[in-house]
Amino acid sequence: MITLPSGLPAARILDAEGLTRTGRPGSGRALRIALVNLMPRKEATELALARLLAGGGCDVELTLVVPGSYAPRTANPAHLARFYRRWPQVRDEAFDGLVVTGAPVETLPFTDVVYWREMREIVTWARANAGSTLYICWAAQAALNINRGIPKTLLPAKAFGVFEQHVLAPASPLTMGLGPRFPAPVSRHAGVCETALAACGLAPLARSAEGGACLVDDPDNRAVLMFDHLEYDADTLALEYERDLAAGKPAHPPLMARPGWSWRPYAALFFRNWLDRVEACRALRPAAAA
Template identity: 40%
Template structure:
């Protein structure tokens, strides 16, 4: 089947080069085959990279999936052109009456702020409430996982002494969950964050279940309401060189940037990344689609 993206989205050219079958909305207007609709609220700074990351992992499903890009009315991105946002993104208030099967909320580089101090927190809270009432399952990613746990359950975030940066081994705590069908007992997950949520503050909520965690990086996946809410504190969607680009960008700005852990071959930044998470990433998103959206 195919991944259905907005006409002209820049990610399409790159994805086709990777032999991913893409169609546009116009090509599928007359199709009788059912398609799943997934909305992506992309609040990461570099929109085009994030669009491609999620389009890539969603493309492994054998189903027709239409990806709709959502934006906030109360936030103007600094690193995306106005033309790009107007052409490919739609405001939440223009989408809230449409039906979506799944919803994904990305991270954002605003961990230093208290949630209520985020300029678009009120609108984001409205979106979280809308998703909970109208979407079969929502994936909250990285900062959004912390924000979602705080909004829905009052779980606080905490500043880390040093940035959690690299690839960390995770243990599957509930292997019977459909989310982990086909998984090994452990899997790797990229992390890039300055804050954390703590297991002891999650476990006091009977609605929440920590289903994957790490001795090194802590809580990684929290599961609620039979999968209607899934909170992922890392970035399974990352492509191989995302952490490398982040490391080199920050290293050019200051001298105290640590090398991402367990990432480069022989832990040497002169070498290429050792990609150890992509198979489980594809399986995770495919399981989410098959068992939580259908």
């Protein structure tokens, strides 16, 4: 179950699905999760991630956040003003976990991203204060760079489609229930060097032949790095393909290892596993800090 900002369009949809909980924010023992949403389609991303968090077996209270220096090109400013809080407004609050999304800035050097200074601050704050942070796609590349000094590597061509991910660490709590392989949407221009990961004592928990590392656990930095997009809806890849065509960018239809919304049950399992970690981390905190 999940508590969302009052009036959020996603709340109406999830309420009809029986996934929302009414109540005053900050009450009860719900996990406080901050969603730092850097994706262009704000409402679609809110709905997709809120649905997965709501189905994770824990009560969740979700706070929507963007960096203070973030200036959207496509998002409705009124939507942001009503439902989102800026990072400087929340950085002194307590959150059990964070989710930081990808962003359409992969081809830029990190330091050219307008909100890079704040991104560094968010990652540093999360390392010290959150039980666990889930970084997705570009955010995973950014967190790895900030925490470990590992650069991203631009791919020869965009990795785009639904690819089979091979589970390399079946004993990890994060891959529990996923089986030996699972499908995941991939939509990125960059990846990470697995040799550089190994030099830092890290290794992929899952990877694909087409996109390389999919999932990496960095417990020393309280970071879970998901380089791909299990949170995507059934039509997200198709919409991205149409967007790229309309913009005149080189584009090919998404390559599909499996038909349909094949990754949905695996996404639900993965998010349940991650929320279990967040809950376990909160249980270990001293009572005065909880």
